[in-house]
Amino acid sequence: MTTTEQKRKPIRIWVDGCFDVTHFGHFNALRQAKAMGDYLVVGVHSDAEIEHHKGPTVMKEDERYAAVAACKWVDEVVPNAPYLTSIEWMDKYNCDFCVHGDDITTLADGTDCYQVVKDAGRYRECKRTQDISTTELVGRMLLMTRDHHKRRGSINSSSITSVNSAELGTFSATPATKVSHILPTSRKIVQFSEGKEPEDGDKVVYVDGTFDLFHTGHIEFLKRAKQLGDYLLVGIHDDQTVNAIKGSNYPVMNLHERVLSVLSCRYVDEVVIGAPYSVTEQVLEKVYKVNVVAHGNTPSFNDKDGQDPYQLAKDRGIYVEIDNPQNSVTTETIIDRIITHRKVYEDRQRRKEQKAALEREAEAAEKAAAAAAAQ
CATH class of the missing domain: 3.40.50.620 (HUPs)
Known part of the structure; x- marks a missing residue:
């Protein structure tokens, strides 16, 4: 190891999010974030904070904290992190910059959650995993009914076939x-x-x-x-x-x-x-x-x-x-949590879809402004 490597300050990275029904898209973001530095600190929002900005959670906050802590790329979990990412919270945990996916996340009032750290030059992007999200998973579960939960006593041999890569x-x-x-x-x-x-x-x-x-x-x-x-x-x-x-x-x-x-x-x-x-x-x-x-x-x-x-x-x-x-x-x-409170989650899905549309419009406007400034 060279003298320069010995003296280099470890790069500490901040990532925050809901991590509700934690899935491989979340894990992929954490993997990419960890690759940008040495130590990954992950802030997880509380149930109350998420409900205010997005709607009711599927997983309870202690379940979400535990799921993130079990991810092999995570070094530290910060419970009850604020929905608006601030310089003060990043500094509190000695983080050099914040990482988020290449999509816009907004507060209830439409404000970009990461605008402050973007303006401070302490924001990095990772690639969002396509075709997977909590909203999409809740949508799958909303298609189910309790009748679909009935298990069978043994496997029916006629229903089993091999699965290939295609x-x-x-x-x-x-x-x-x-x-x-x-x-x-x-x-x-x-x-x-x-x-x-x-x-x-x-x-x-x-x-x-x-x-x-x-x-x-x-x-x-x-x-x-x-x-x-x-x-x-x-x-x-x-x-x-x-x-x-x-x-x-x-x-x-x-x-x-x-x-x-x-x-x-x-x-x-x-x-x-x-x-x-x-x-x-x-x-x-x-x-x-x-x-x-x-x-x-x-x-x-x-x-x-x-x-x-x-x-x-x-x-x-x-x-x-x-x-x-x-x-x-x-x-x-x-799944029972979703089915039991079907109307609540259907309302949440509608709000999420409306909010996502606004976020896509804001993202398009931001890219257009950036392109115009580069000309």
Whole structure:
């Protein structure tokens, strides 16, 4: 290391936001922000602050704080951050500049939330992830009804088919379910993956699941699973398998979206994309030598042949159940929040769409003004 490198002051970055129904678009922004410096501080707005400027939240503030804290690119979380990004708050946490996506975010009165830091020359932009947002996810959930929550006792073998890379980005469980048309690329997977291999002597832990609407219940489960060993391998079931298990409108998020969300978690080392529903010898031997198979202490549905999906792991004496104190937060309870308060969220969606239209107009005007000034 040179003398210059030794003396260089670490670059501290400020990012703030709602992070409501935290998704891979949020994680991608945090990944890009961290790449611009050395230490990432993330301010998360309170429920009251968000309701004033945008409408009611889906996830409670403590759930949102925990979701951001679990992101592997985040170094520090600041709860109850103000909606208007200020120089004073950035200075309080010794941040050199603020990073936000290349879209305009406004206060309730239409003011640009980042105008102050832009004017101070302490603003940087990252690329917004297309076709994913909290508004879009709430829209998907609003298409569901409680009838769609009914699970099946076992997987119907006639409904399971393999998923290939061409189908991965556009699969929808039913025509009525709005699923984003993000196209998967190997580059995006590589950007999110650490590429870390287990070292000799490492205890490899395997867990599997749906991980739909990635939330604090998933995070706490993965944290506890990682504590059972040194290397955590996570199997993520494909869309057809999830649909066969859970019913009509599941999954809410497609396989590619769910993979990126899981890869963002600091407790996860690697994922198996489209993992089989039952833990097979191939899973236990062919990816890495698995020492422990863990599952939550909730019932699992039998496979298409009526067998316990964890029977092989149990026979080998490597199966462990994990008690999860966060099991009250599930994909189903999140959807229930939307369905139960359907009118509230439909009103929120309308307001968000109106506000988004105004923000797009303001963004276009800003770009036009910048182009005119450059001439």
